[in-house]
Amino acid sequence: MLHKKPLPVLLVILLDLLGIGAMLGIFALVLFMPQSGSSQPLQNIVSSNSSASAEETSAPESLETPSPAASAEAAATPEPTPTPEPGDFSATFPTDEPAEGDGIFGSYMDENLRVVVSEKHTDDATYYVADVWIRNIREFKTAFAKGKFGRGLYEMPSDLAIGKSAVVAISGDTYGSNSQSVVIRNGNLYRDTVGTEDVCILYADGVMESYYASDFNLDAAVARGAFQSWAFGPKLIDGGQVPASYNTTDVIKNHNPRSAIGYYAPGHYCLVVVDGRQSGYSRGMTLDELSQAMIDLGCVDAYNLDGGQSAMLIFQDQVVNQPYKGGRAISDIIYFGGSDPE
Amino acid sequence: MRKLRSALSHIAIIFSGVFITLVILNFYNPSMGFLTSTVSVVYILLYCLTVIALGVATVADNRRYARHMHQRAEEAARWKKIGSNYQRPPQK
Numbered sequence: 236m237l238h239k240k241p242l243p244v245l246l247v248i249l250l251d252l253l254g255i256g257a258m259l260g261i262f263a264l265v266l267f268m269p270q271s272g273s274s275q276p277l278q279n280i281v282s283s284n285s286s287a288s289a290e291e292t293s294a295p296e297s298l299e300t301p302s303p304a305a306s307a308e309a310a311a312t313p314e315p316t317p318t319p320e321p322g323d324f325s326a327t328f329p330t331d332e333p334a335e336g337d338g339i340f341g342s343y344m345d346e347n348l349r350v351v352v353s354e355k356h357t358d359d360a361t362y363y364v365a366d367v368w369i370r371n372i373r374e375f376k377t378a379f380a381k382g383k384f385g386r387g388l389y390e391m392p393s394d395l396a397i398g399k400s401a402v403v404a405i406s407g408d409t410y411g412s413n414s415q416s417v418v419i420r421n422g423n424l425y426r427d428t429v430g431t432e433d434v435c436i437l438y439a440d441g442v443m444e445s446y447y448a449s450d451f452n453l454d455a456a457v458a459r460g461a462f463q464s465w466a467f468g469p470k471l472i473d474g475g476q477v478p479a480s481y482n483t484t485d486v487i488k489n490h491n492p493r494s495a496i497g498y499y500a501p502g503h504y505c506l507v508v509v510d511g512r513q514s515g516y517s518r519g520m521t522l523d524e525l526s527q528a529m530i531d532l533g534c535v536d537a538y539n540l541d542g543g544q545s546a547m548l549i550f551q552d553q554v555v556n557q558p559y560k561g562g563r564a565i566s567d568i569i570y571f572g573g574s575d576p577e
Numbered sequence: 578m579r580k581l582r583s584a585l586s587h588i589a590i591i592f593s594g595v596f597i598t599l600v601i602l603n604f605y606n607p608s609m610g611f612l613t614s615t616v617s618v619v620y621i622l623l624y625c626l627t628v629i630a631l632g633v634a635t636v637a638d639n640r641r642y643a644r645h646m647h648q649r650a651e652e653a654a655r656w657k658k659i660g661s662n663y664q665r666p667p668q669k
Binding site: 247250251252254255258259261262265266408409412413414415416430431432466467468483484486487541543 | 587588590591592594595598599603604605606607608609610611613614615616617620
């Protein structure tokens, strides 16, 4: 039997490499192709008329005719002050005008929102902090790229923010690149699969808490009234301290451009964007440095969002920071002011 | 069988290359789900099936070769026995 002459080794290697390239191409096509699934939420967690229902329940009216004794008691009892509904931060909302001064990039104030954007520096990093006060949880908004929930949908954060007429906006967690992360936006549950990332939840009562992936319970979060969620991470503050370790890889822990959200108290938050990978201007921050910066700002909890080239802070239609390579299209933003979410 | 083993070997090499690339990408951006997405799971499944098929083909080939060698050894021993029984007449 006459054996065929084998192909040259280099040709065989080349064919194998071509095969690897083809398989990676198919992988990228499937992973990044926009998927035409349902963009409707799976569940409405916090209904849009919760304010009205809370108002109704705060002053219940009795239909029974009161007895004379009860009437006397009622007359003696002082008129109770209505308890603010969860998500109403009128009691703590500041009324003073934001101060202008050194390091202040800009400020904004209306009856529901107060924003002060300031520029800060460390030895080798420049970062921007948007200090945000809201009167009601409804002012804390998120928006999807292309206006709908779905994988593989991307838009520049600045375009998204301008489209929403946002006062201030920051890049989100790019949920659309991942199929294994919980997505709760504006009180609606869109995806109920919990991945391996740490999770951050903003509850309807204004409390923001970040969880290690192993500690997170979606059912408990939904039952408590989760209003927004992010699944990128890692968690940046653990018991008021810089965490001993982070749930991410060493490459992510190194100096990088960053975006993060911090929590002071219900109704008071901060958005932080760190510029990086630009020698002579800003190197970026390690996760340890970012954690320390958030603690120094006074945050009691903080969470890392999609950084790198995605990190972008927009204030009144203007990109505040210098995004690495001009930024890139992502899946979502967090924004305050402007039009309501879809 | 040899052609099948050769094809399976190349498929295994290609999948290995793909996974080495995905592991490196995942190291730089774990949130993209390079190793946890549905298509990754499908690739892992295909890779496992390829490696199982290659393994089965290799083991079957080895067994066939061993059986063949055993038969050849037995045959050689038989011929040796026949050879030893055959007494050449003493030379005068």
